[in-house]
Amino acid sequence: MASFKHNSEENYIEIIQRLVKTVVVLLLLVVALIILDIIDLSSPKKIKPPAKEITETKTEEIKIDSVAMAPDTLAIAKEANADIIKYGRQLIANTSYYLGPKGIVKQLSNGMNCQNCHLDAGTRPYGNNYLAVASTYPKFRERSGSIESIHKRVNDCVERSLNGAALDTNSKEMQAIVAYIKWVGKEIPKGNKPKGSGIKELAFIDRAAHPEKGKIVYSLKCKSCHMESGEGKLNGDGKSYQYPPLWGKHSYNTGAGLYRLSRFAGYVKYNMPQGVTYINTQLTDEEAWDVAAFVNSQSRPGKDLSKDWPKIAGKPVDHPFGPYADNFTENQHKYGPFQAIADARKKPDKK
Ligand code: HEC
Numbered sequence: 001m002a003s004f005k006h007n008s009e010e011n012y013i014e015i016i017q018r019l020v021k022t023v024v025v026l027l028l029l030v031v032a033l034i035i036l037d038i039i040d041l042s043s044p045k046k047i048k049p050p051a052k053e054i055t056e057t058k059t060e061e062i063k064i065d066s067v068a069m070a071p072d073t074l075a076i077a078k079e080a081n082a083d084i085i086k087y088g089r090q091l092i093a094n095t096s097y098y099l100g101p102k103g104i105v106k107q108l109s110n111g112m113n114c115q116n117c118h119l120d121a122g123t124r125p126y127g128n129n130y131l132a133v134a135s136t137y138p139k140f141r142e143r144s145g146s147i148e149s150i151h152k153r154v155n156d157c158v159e160r161s162l163n164g165a166a167l168d169t170n171s172k173e174m175q176a177i178v179a180y181i182k183w184v185g186k187e188i189p190k191g192n193k194p195k196g197s198g199i200k201e202l203a204f205i206d207r208a209a210h211p212e213k214g215k216i217v218y219s220l221k222c223k224s225c226h227m228e229s230g231e232g233k234l235n236g237d238g239k240s241y242q243y244p245p246l247w248g249k250h251s252y253n254t255g256a257g258l259y260r261l262s263r264f265a266g267y268v269k270y271n272m273p274q275g276v277t278y279i280n281t282q283l284t285d286e287e288a289w290d291v292a293a294f295v296n297s298q299s300r301p302g303k304d305l306s307k308d309w310p311k312i313a314g315k316p317v318d319h320p321f322g323p324y325a326d327n328f329t330e331n332q333h334k335y336g337p338f339q340a341i342a343d344a345r346k347k348p349d350k351k
């Protein structure tokens with residue numbers, strides 16, 4: 001009995017020892033598994049792709065969120081006046097086909113399209129888009145000294161940028177253009193000028209822009225499309241441009257927005273050469289200002305500007321025609337340096 005007891009005690013200890021061993025082994029296994037799992041989780045193969053994806057989506061979201069976007073064109077179909085909006089979009093994109101020198105509706109403009117300057121039918125971020133038009137017009141403008149409707153502003157571009165004759169406000173074409181422009185900006189709250197709208201402001205450089213330096217930029221980066229003589233290149237149909245003119249008889253006139261250096265430089269910096277966007281630019285600021293000076297020192301149609309800027313103090317710093325309310329020369333108002341002019345305006349009225 002005693003020996004049996006002894007035996008059974010020994011057995012008992014042995015069982016406990018085995019149990020402990022098994023538990024230890026199991027514990028070790030679990031620990032090993034956990035360690036393996038951690039190693040596995042932190043292995044570059046497994047953990048990096050999701051992390052990368054997350055950062056990538058985030059940056060893209062930030063970029064897209066930071067500029068206002070036009071509604072999706074497919075959504076035009078849902079509008080009550082869809083047909084007129086669509087016609088307006090056509091007129092913006094193919095202005096010459098409808099209203100150019102050989103236009104099928106009227107012949108009242110120079111052969112350029114609104115879209116040549118208002119990219120992607122006026123929807124591209126910083127491509128001189130129409131996102132702030134519906135939200136900010138009618139508005140007072142110093143150039144005319146009056147409160148301008150969208151119709152009036154459209155005709156400004158027809159008469160200046162397209163060097164043409166104004167459209168009748170009641171014409172189907174004007175109604176369509178305005179309907180489309182309103183649709184582009186329909187999601188922007190009244191009074192807002194959203195980020196990404198119009199032309200992106202380019203910082204002034206601290207010297208005058210230099211036409212001769214700009215000529216070199218033009219030869220290297222613009223001439224291949226806009227041509228040596230600046231007259232652009234017509235499409236095969238001879239009715240519209242593949243590459244629009246930058247100067248000469250068929251270009252915008254001296255009353256146009258692009259004739260001001262800041263408008264030209266800002267447009268070109270963030271949109272040219274073709275393919276450039278505000279996120280991926282090619283020209284330095286100096287190159288943009290210099291090429292603007294070169295192009296805007298070439299010949300182009302004139303415009304009677306005697307009725308513009310009824311209050312001369314309202315002229316922008318880069319308005320290239322006097323008289324001025326300050327003592328800077330016409331030459332400095334055309335080519336800069338502009339910062340000095342801007343600073344002089346900020347000073348409180350002299351004693
Ligand atoms: C040669 C270039 C050019 C062409 C072509 C052109 N525009 Fe413009 N347009 C401009 C510039 C430059 C501005 C002023 C942008 C600024 O001041 O920031 C402007 C401004 C406008 C504005 C006011 C935008 C705002 O936010 O205040 C409207 C509306 C407009 N254009 C409509 C048209 C229409 C419609 C056409 C065609 C019939 C047209 N433009 C053709 C260059 C052009």
Ligand code: HEC
Pocket residue numbers: 113115116117119120217218221222223224225226242243244245246252258267268272273274283291
């Ligand atoms: C690869 C061809 C190409 C090159 C290079 C190019 N552009 Fe353009 N440019 C275009 C096209 C195409 C348009 C019209 C865009 C549209 O209708 O969508 C345009 C439009 C313009 C416009 C507005 C319309 C006008 O004719 O007034 C200006 C200003 C302009 N380009 C300036 C420049 C300058 C300055 C350079 C050189 C820094 C340049 N471009 C280089 C193709 C080009």
